[in-house]
Amino acid sequence: MKDDTLTIELEGTSGFERLLEQLSRRGETDLDRVEPAVREILREVRNEGDAAVRRYVARFENRDVSELVVHDYGGAAALASLAPELRRALETAAARIRDYHERQADQQRSFEYEKDGVTLASRVTPLARVGIYAPGGKACYPSSVLMTAVPAAVAGVEAIYLASPDTSAEVRAACHLAGVTALVDAGGAQAVAALAYGTETVPRVDKIVGPGNIYVAAAKRLVFGEVDIDSIAGPSEILVVADDSADPEVVAADLLSQAEHDEDAYPLLLTTDEALARATSAAVARQLAALPETDGRGRPRRAVAVESVRRNGFALVVSSRDELARVANTLAVEHVAVQTHDASELAGRILRAGALFVGHYTPEAAGDYLAGPSHVLPTGGAARYGAPLGVYDFVSRSSVISYAEHALAAQADDITAFARSEGLEAHARAVEVRTKPPRAQA
Structure with a gap:
């Protein structure tokens, strides 16, 4: 079995080329494996409505649901109940996310002009109803609530429904800050089905956004066309692009910040400095050993990160700065952290990334929580053509023509x-x- 260090491959070797090809195909999903089961869930929810949703919640989430749609979810009280430091963090994050997306909204305006007797316009209209999925499996993610619901609210969406198996105080507080209309107290494919088709109590939405597990991803793929979706989210991934100016302890910490998300996450290092790759690999092993076994709710954390490093922890060593840019663009990774001399110049050459974290003092974790742009990003190489979730995901556009x-x-x-x-x-x-x-x- 591979140990708790990075697998290092050097440019010019067959192992390097095989690894690059393997990583370029990482977006190939196993959704087909679960699709038959998900189709059955969708069919039953479409035909039976609330009863089917409740049945699947009991089966998969081991709980009974008395009220599927909760309008009075106690968000203000939940916010007040939080520890002061967490409440301040949530409020600060919500304000920063709103500020960023209000600026983004300025670029999503309608326009109209007339030329030679022809009036042409582009009309931008907020969606009426959206469904947001917030995961609740291996961790509690109030940050995902803010990063999805705040852009929807800024866009002017009339009704925002958030579905999640996690209705903790943190999640309800984030819903309150983001302007969520109501909670849908269900997770998994059954929640996606309820939002896509509508039930006796869950209204049908126009679009479903937000990350989830393989069953959620398969459900989103199958309901696309009935409703719009944002993307099919895969495992989290980070590529640290570094040279001899980087600190191996910092690089290792950034890699593990993504490894702890998911056993299938990709913690990747791309560097011109073989010594840095080896020092970072050793630092990864040390820092893994120091991670807590579980989080505050008793859910495993260290084991998740260890498995991620064992499966997908790699360091690619290349010969030049030009190769750093070329390989980064080839891989088109969700999070790209640039920790080099003149990081801004190199970042300007990396054109295929979900989000860029530029400079030695820009941890990816800042983007996950507080910076401002949504942390819902294209994965699995989809940054070749995809974009971060934003205000533009929550509007429709119509062309208007008058002669x-x-x-x-x-x-x-x-x-x-x-x-x-x-x-x-x-x-x-x-x-x-x-x-x-x-x-x-x-």
């Missing part, structure tokens, strides 16, 4: 020529019926 009579007359010949070149005579006649006298159309 004056003289404007259509001026463009009629071009439109009809296009239509007839494609063999679409009815398109051409729909223009001519407006612009030519009846006899000329015959």
Whole structure:
């Protein structure tokens, strides 16, 4: 069995190339394995509504639910009950996330202009209802509530429903700060189904966002089309891009901050300095041994991080700064921490990343909790084309077109020529019926 250190591969070796190819395919999921079971859950919830949701909550979450949709969830009281330091942290995070996304909203405005008798517009409208999934398995994540619900609220969504198996005081307090309308007291694929199809008490939403386990991911994939979704979230991942200016203890700490999320998480180091790779690997083993066995609720923490390092803890050593940028762009990792000389310059060359953490004093953990941008990011290489969750995920866009009579007359010949070149005579006649006298159309 692999020990609790990083596997180190050097550029130019067959092992390096195999590892790079393996990591490039990490987004291939095993959703097909659970899809039959998830389809059955979706079918039963669609047909039976609340009764099926309650049955699956009892089966998978080992609890009974008396009220699936909770509007009066006691968020203000939950916030007041928290320890002062946690309450302050939640309030600070909510304010910073709101500030960032209000600035982002400024880039999502409607516009309209007129030229030559044609009025054109892009209309941006908030979604009416959204469902947010907040996981509650290996850890408690009030941060995920803030990072998903605050952008929705800033976008102007009318009703925000948050589904989670975790209704702890921390989660309810975060819901209150974020402006969540109501809680859906269920998790798993059954919660996704309730939000997508609607039940007697759970309203059907327009979009479902937020990370979850493989069953949640499979359910989101299957309901896409019935509703919109943000993305299919995979295991958390971090790539620390470093040179000889980096501190191996700091690099190791950043790697473990993601390893403790999930046994399948990817803690990755990319460096030009083999000595740093070896020192970081040793630091990872030391720091793993010092992690607590469990969190405050008795859930395992060290074992999760250990397994992540054993499965997916790698260090790739390359020959140049150019290779740092090339490999980082090839892998397109969720979190990319740049800890090098002139980190800003190198970060500017890394174009495929969910989020960049630039400089030696920018821990990824700051982005998870307090910085401001949403921590819901593309995983598994999806940063090649995906984007962080944002205000733009909670709006719809409509194009608006209005022609004056003289404007259509001026463009009629071009439109009809296009239509007839494609063999679409009815398109051409729909223009001519407006612009030519009846006899000329015959």
